[in-house]
Amino acid sequence: MTMNTQPPEHLLHVMHAHQEEHRFISDQAVNSIAEKLKLPRAQVEAVREFYAFFHSKPRGTYDLLFSNCTSCGSPSLMRQLCELLHVTADKTRSDGAVSIGETSCIGMCDHGASLLVNGRPLHSLDGSRIEAIAKLIEAATPVEQWPAEWFEINNHIHRSDLLLKESFTPGAALHAVEAGGADAALEKIRFSDLRGRGGAGFSTAQKWQFCREAAGDTRYVICNADEGEPGTFKDRVLLTSYADAVFEGMALCGRIIGARQGYIYLRAEYRYLLDRLENRLAERREAGLLGEKILGIEGFDFDIEIVVGAGAYICGEESALIESLEEKPGNPRIRPPFPVTHGYMGKPTVVNNVETLAAAAAIVLHGERWFRGAGTWQSRGTKILSVSGDCARPGIYEYPFGVSINDILKDCGAVQVQAVQVGGPSGRLVDPSHFDHHIAFEDLATGGSLMIFHHSRNLLEVIRNFTCFFTHESCGFCTPCRVGTALLKNGMDKVASGHGTAHDLDELKATAALVSRRSHCGLGMTAPNPIRDGLKYFPELFEARLLHQEMEPEFNLDASLEEARQLTHRDDAEAHL
Amino acid sequence: MSKFIKIDGVEVPFEEGQTIMDAALAADIYIPHLCHRPGLSPHGSCKLCTVDVNGRAVSSCTMPASEGMEIENDTPALKKVRKTITQMLFVEGNHLCPSCEKTGDCTLQAVAYHLDMLDGHFPQFYPRREVDASHSSLVIDRDRCIMCELCVRASREIDGKDVFAISGRGTGRHLIVNSPTGKLGDSDIELDDLAAHICPVGAILIKDHGYEVPIGRRTFDLHSVAETDLEEVILKKSAHHDEGEERDPNEGGVYGV
Ligand SMILES: Cc1cc2nc3c(=O)[nH]c(=O)nc-3n(C[C@H](O)[C@H](O)[C@H](O)COP(=O)(O)O)c2cc1C
Ligand code: SF4
Ligand code: SF4
Ligand code: FES
Numbered sequence: 001m002t003m004n005t006q007p008p009e010h011l012l013h014v015m016h017a018h019q020e021e022h023r024f025i026s027d028q029a030v031n032s033i034a035e036k037l038k039l040p041r042a043q044v045e046a047v048r049e050f051y052a053f054f055h056s057k058p059r060g061t062y063d064l065l066f067s068n069c070t071s072c073g074s075p076s077l078m079r080q081l082c083e084l085l086h087v088t089a090d091k092t093r094s095d096g097a098v099s100i101g102e103t104s105c106i107g108m109c110d111h112g113a114s115l116l117v118n119g120r121p122l123h124s125l126d127g128s129r130i131e132a133i134a135k136l137i138e139a140a141t142p143v144e145q146w147p148a149e150w151f152e153i154n155n156h157i158h159r160s161d162l163l164l165k166e167s168f169t170p171g172a173a174l175h176a177v178e179a180g181g182a183d184a185a186l187e188k189i190r191f192s193d194l195r196g197r198g199g200a201g202f203s204t205a206q207k208w209q210f211c212r213e214a215a216g217d218t219r220y221v222i223c224n225a226d227e228g229e230p231g232t233f234k235d236r237v238l239l240t241s242y243a244d245a246v247f248e249g250m251a252l253c254g255r256i257i258g259a260r261q262g263y264i265y266l267r268a269e270y271r272y273l274l275d276r277l278e279n280r281l282a283e284r285r286e287a288g289l290l291g292e293k294i295l296g297i298e299g300f301d302f303d304i305e306i307v308v309g310a311g312a313y314i315c316g317e318e319s320a321l322i323e324s325l326e327e328k329p330g331n332p333r334i335r336p337p338f339p340v341t342h343g344y345m346g347k348p349t350v351v352n353n354v355e356t357l358a359a360a361a362a363i364v365l366h367g368e369r370w371f372r373g374a375g376t377w378q379s380r381g382t383k384i385l386s387v388s389g390d391c392a393r394p395g396i397y398e399y400p401f402g403v404s405i406n407d408i409l410k411d412c413g414a415v416q417v418q419a420v421q422v423g424g425p426s427g428r429l430v431d432p433s434h435f436d437h438h439i440a441f442e443d444l445a446t447g448g449s450l451m452i453f454h455h456s457r458n459l460l461e462v463i464r465n466f467t468c469f470f471t472h473e474s475c476g477f478c479t480p481c482r483v484g485t486a487l488l489k490n491g492m493d494k495v496a497s498g499h500g501t502a503h504d505l506d507e508l509k510a511t512a513a514l515v516s517r518r519s520h521c522g523l524g525m526t527a528p529n530p531i532r533d534g535l536k537y538f539p540e541l542f543e544a545r546l547l548h549q550e551m552e553p554e555f556n557l558d559a560s561l562e563e564a565r566q567l568t569h570r571d572d573a574e575a576h577l
Numbered sequence: 578m579s580k581f582i583k584i585d586g587v588e589v590p591f592e593e594g595q596t597i598m599d600a601a602l603a604a605d606i607y608i609p610h611l612c613h614r615p616g617l618s619p620h621g622s623c624k625l626c627t628v629d630v631n632g633r634a635v636s637s638c639t640m641p642a643s644e645g646m647e648i649e650n651d652t653p654a655l656k657k658v659r660k661t662i663t664q665m666l667f668v669e670g671n672h673l674c675p676s677c678e679k680t681g682d683c684t685l686q687a688v689a690y691h692l693d694m695l696d697g698h699f700p701q702f703y704p705r706r707e708v709d710a711s712h713s714s715l716v717i718d719r720d721r722c723i724m725c726e727l728c729v730r731a732s733r734e735i736d737g738k739d740v741f742a743i744s745g746r747g748t749g750r751h752l753i754v755n756s757p758t759g760k761l762g763d764s765d766i767e768l769d770d771l772a773a774h775i776c777p778v779g780a781i782l783i784k785d786h787g788y789e790v791p792i793g794r795r796t797f798d799l800h801s802v803a804e805t806d807l808e809e810v811i812l813k814k815s816a817h818h819d820e821g822e823e824r825d826p827n828e829g830g831v832y833g834v
Contacts, residue, residue: 479624479723487699520621520622
């Protein structure tokens with residue numbers, strides 16, 4: 001067991017530490033980091049260029065990144081701060097004091113407009129707080145001395161059910177596994193019908209079984225805590241208040257598949273949770289719930305390491321996540337083979353969502369009947385939803401599967417709803433005539449995000465925002481997604497600016513279909529969803545913005561050829577358009 | 578006993594471990610491709626080789642063949658899809674074919690002809706990308722790079738070096754060089770390396786040997802890209818393959834003749 005030998009520090013962590021100190025990673029720094037970690041220089045450079053939070057040019061001492069999510073972003077507040085501080089977005093002020101820019105959703109959607117200041121989330125922004133921030137920056141007050149309550153992040157849990165109701169005694173699930181044996185634990189999970197909570201809904205027991213049966217001497221468990229889907233923050237809440245259930249889910253998975261090492265891939269936006277999580281892990285090691293001989297059992301060795309990402313939504317895709325863990329840019333791999341047979345370091349690997357692991361621990365503890373009793377026949381148990389947008393009570397709601405959109409809207413206090421985005425931008429845009437539909441894998445599937453848009457919202461702008469998100473987050477590996485999402489963004493820009501024609505809508509439709517069908521990974525396959533749903537359910541939004549309302553081309557090309565026909569004495573069919 | 582897949586209704590034998598592309602090439606069936614080259618690990622990035630297997634879209638260069646697959650390849654629908662993907666590659670970069678030294682030897686151009694592509698269809702992106710002329714005998718014109726990573730893989734897998742990599746993400750992706758300065762001149766690439774010759778477009782060019790084969794007698798002036806045994810020919814850069822035998826292999830950057 002090599003658990004006590006310290007592995008060399010992870011490239012992402014070394015680069016983060018360097019940037020903390022120097023505000024950027026220079027070309028020379030790339031050279032020295034490559035040398036120190038014995039990696040090819042190009043690999044370090046490629047990593048720097050891939051992740052949104054690494055910079056090759058100096059950032060300000062105060063580096064502010066405003067979320068541009070429709071729920072936790074506010075472009076107007078960003079403009080306000082830029083004006084107050086005399087900063088152009090994306091340009092570090094000439095005195096080097098401050099830089100302001102945008103970033104994709106930071107998962108603070110239940111806390112109002114938010115930003116990251118030197119990597120720390122600061123929420124509940126409004127005009128007066130922006131003014132206060134500007135003053136603190138001009139007075140060179142260190143971020144550590146800014147009002148502490150600005151950084152306090154509460155769990156807004158408005159409805160709890162199976163998972164969130166239980167308080168979890170550390171070790172309880174592990175004892176339950178050992179009482180019945182690993183095989184019985186796997187059977188419990190199988191009979192519970194637990195399906196992955198990360199979006200795709202693959203059978204958890206089957207995934208573990210595949211991994212357990214795959215050939216290999218070493219296996220890994222990875223907890224996918226990348227939670228990059230705009231509007232999703234339920235994993236943040238689980239990691240804040242239910243971390244023990246998540247850790248035990250990982251350990252029991254390790255016990256079942258025969259893995260001794262687990263990794264939590266934590267999105268950079270949640271770095272503020274790192275100390276707390278590390279402390280919990282240390283306490284568990286102390287208590288014999290992690291490390292060697294867990295519960296004093298010979299051969300039950302399992303430890304967990306946390307790797308923090310650096311700003312890339314694509315790293316939530318499991319094979320891209322594994323590439324990132326391997327200190328590379330997060331490009332999704334070719335499949336097959338799948339991670340269960342060829343995952344981290346080429347070894348069989350289980351990648352599970354935070355909520356899946358917590359649910360697995362609870363199932364082993366409380367039994368499969370407890371779990372199966374809730375939900376629908378194809379979607380057992382409960383689903384934790386992150387509800388945000390235009391409603392009175394944004395936050396976390398745990399429901400049995402099968403709950404209708406209408407019920408959720410009632411519970412969170414949403415009125416005059418124009419549309420709901422279920423499952424984040426990669427999910428479905430739902431119009432009011434479908435609000436009686438249900439949250440379930442067989443109806444409206446979701447990784448856990450529900451964004452609500454009031455009648456007063458410019459929904460076309462929302463669709464454009466989502467399209468920009470994917471264009472920004474495409475890894476660029478494959479042609480349809482790399483070029484296609486850029487074309488979709490340009491098309492949306494054109495329509496939104498009032499310069500589009502009916503032809504542009506046809507183009508959007510055709511390009512969207514091709515990108516969905518021909519892309520390499522789930523990002524490209526789902527990137528056109530907002531446009532496709534928009535055109536299907538809200539065509540009037542697009543048509544209202546067209547240059548020619550009556551859907552006529554700008555001029556009649558055939559009529560304009562009349563003179564040419566006369567000159568050439570032709571009037572046959574070929575001479576007409 | 579052989580196993581079979583069906584490509585456009587034709588039974589094609591395959592061996593365990595072969596991809597759809599492998600089986601197709603062995604059976605002399607052309608599936609358009611840009612990022613694939615037999616002998617290098619499959620990549621699956623260009624997506625030109627997309628086919629429909631039992632109704633599902635897959636990349637034939639990475640998908641293992643398996644018994645019972647019914648594959649659509651040479652259909653009007655897929656031709657259109659591939660044409661659109663090719664147009665995407667054209668508008669993303671700056672491809673001024675008539676003035677490009679690689680014209681007639683360029684696989685992107687040849688594929689475009691094969692797919693009856695007559696225009697770029699989409700508005701041009703006009704990217705600004707850096708040229709690297711620091712090497713004494715090679716030049717990188719990133720304007721034409723299509724991110725196929727053939728050079729990356731050739732360097733790593735055949736030349737035993739690690740000269741190239743792709744950096745950045747989205748449309749910001751670009752070719753970088755693994756040297757202390759990031760310049761090709763400071764890398765350990767040599768003119769004999771496969772990586773120096775494998776570029777399917779005019780992004781990596783041999784200096785001082787432009788236009789040695791006149792336009793009109795270049796690879797794709799004489800061959801269709803759909804000839805499945807063409808890979809050999811394409812690699813015999815700067816000399817036309819019919820003339821290759823008579824030429825001194827060390828002269829003119831001729832690869833492996
Ligand atoms: C672009 C993209 C982003 C994803 N992001 C996440 C994520 O943040 N968290 C997550 O658990 N799964 C995410 N997934 C799904 C994972 O690839 C994978 O299916 C999931 O982690 C499996 O866990 P589960 O079986 O427990 O759901 C993403 C998929 C794609 C294509
Ligand atoms: S679909 Fe997009 S994100 Fe996925 S591999 Fe292709 S370019 Fe990358
Ligand atoms: S330089 Fe040529 S071979 Fe290399 S990635 Fe670009 S197009 Fe492909
Ligand atoms: S040849 Fe298959 S994706 Fe490029």
